[in-house]
Amino acid sequence: MIDDSLMLGFTAPLRVADGGLLMVEEQTVSGLRAWREHFGHVSAYAISAEGASPQGWAAVDPKALADEGIEIVPLPNTYDRKINREHGSEVSARLLGLMQKTRYHTFGYGGWIGDPGEIAAATARRHGIAHAVWFDRVESQVIRSTADSSLTGRAKSAIKAAIVERNERRAVRGADLSLLHGATVFNHFKNIARNPHLVEDVHFTDADRLTPDLLDAKITATAQGPLRILYVGRAAPMKGPFDWLKILAGLKANGVDFTARWVGDGELLDEMRNFASQNGLSGDDLHLEGFVSDRDTVRQFYRDAHVQLFCHLTDESPRNLIESLHSATPLVGYSDPFASGLVGEKDGGLLVQRGSTTDLIEALSGLARDRSKLADLIARAGASAAHLTRDNVFRHRSEIIRSQMPPARKTA
Known part of the structure; x- marks a missing residue:
């Protein structure tokens, strides 16, 4: 041995x-x-x-x-x-x-x-x-x-x-x-x-965390422009991609100015494209990136986003939520013990009951209107999960x- x-x-x-x-x-x-x-x-x-x-x-x-x-x-x-x-x-x-x-x-x-x-x-x-x-x-x-x-x-x-x-x-x-x-x-x-x-x-390290000066710049930049929504993960049923798209369609129906990006490949990606087209989500609103291999590019997607919207339908503990907090991007999505623990540390996000797409539409609409609240969430997200490094x-x-x-x- x-x-x-x-x-x-x-x-x-x-x-x-x-x-x-x-x-x-x-x-x-x-x-x-x-x-x-x-x-x-x-x-x-x-x-x-x-x-x-x-x-x-x-x-x-x-x-x-x-x-x-x-x-x-x-x-x-x-x-x-x-x-x-x-x-x-x-x-x-x-x-x-x-x-x-x-x-x-x-x-x-x-x-x-x-x-x-x-x-x-x-x-x-x-x-x-x-x-x-x-x-x-x-x-x-x-x-x-x-x-x-x-x-x-x-x-x-x-x-x-x-x-x-x-x-x-x-x-x-x-x-x-x-x-x-x-x-x-x-x-x-x-x-x-x-x-x-x-x-x-x-797998993120201390070097992947948003620095204080970049955090300040991100907070300042939230004052104007469309709400930037992100999800990083596979286009698979357990990730709730169609709930995610329904929320975007609801935001558009409410007149919310946003851009959304899904980063990740998967068996449902083509169906997601069809669903988006059928529900009036255009290339100006939504980018389905597919798989992105470059780690720095993915990290920049996290940093550019105002929120990571997630609609996980099963019990899992995905590390993309931790990676989001490393980039000072608040978590907005379905509540479960893992997400609740991450958000609860510094109140760096907004969670609703699993399946409540209407509540998430309202939450995101509120953040789009109230940029001071969004800025506060970003600051809180940036202070979260410091102990969770590779x-x-x-x-x-x-x-x-x-x-x-x-x-x-x-x-x-």
Whole structure:
């Protein structure tokens, strides 16, 4: 066993490129390096999927990462039923081998059949190996939110969600430690998990925070011009994109002068474009940017916005809310424990009951009229979440893993 070593499972799949290079989501690479700052060695696994790499993925050289003390282990795509049937036992054995050579073990968790986090957690339970599971959303709720309107679609989603919910509950009950990102996810699992801990996740650093002089300039600039509305995230059902667009249509019907920008790709982006066109939202009102890979460009979008409007429909703890506060952009959206905790720190936003699009139309209309209130919210947002930086949150999680992870309950 390698002393002070961490075995880590992450949920974003890999792609194997020509020449042995691996295509990995850029933020995943950032996270692996952040973990390596706190552990002597990191062994990370994920499934290897076929097809072209999505935007925002980078080619990494496994040998170069190994020189940094980071090992990436590609696994067969066990979400594929045939592959899972034929190679599931081999994957379990390989994961067991990784556990036996590392000191600490934490698994990103999805919960569906063939999910590598589920395979790893089941293997660890079977062999009495101490481990943690990591959740940043409630996957069973996400599945329910993506059901189509047909009777067959709803039935399939209900069955799949029930299986995932059962697996989620078994995972947090069986894990020695549950790392639960954000208050919303923590509250969902805290009474089920054996050892729940509230943690946060963000990749912004102190250098990404809006400086005092830029904050002053942003506050001054709110006195005039259209209300600038932003959302950064995937165009997926759980994000409530059509609630978001309904709110914009309501603002336009009220005569509010605004510009809105959605930054992020996803399966609903084309439907969003159609909905916007059908509801009178033009290119002057709305920009659906799709995926933007440049980190500095995304950060500037945050900084330019007056508010981040969000309409999350399921229990999750998205880091885009923290990133918004780093840019002194208030949070305006649906209330849940995670958002409420961030807003409650300095009153850096306005929250309404989930689904209350009318209340959000009224709130944003009010901010467009009352620029002094908007300026105050921006100042409060700029004073929020100072403790939530990449260095702090990874240090906190590492300390919890070390203090809460017992040795194996029996020899594997």
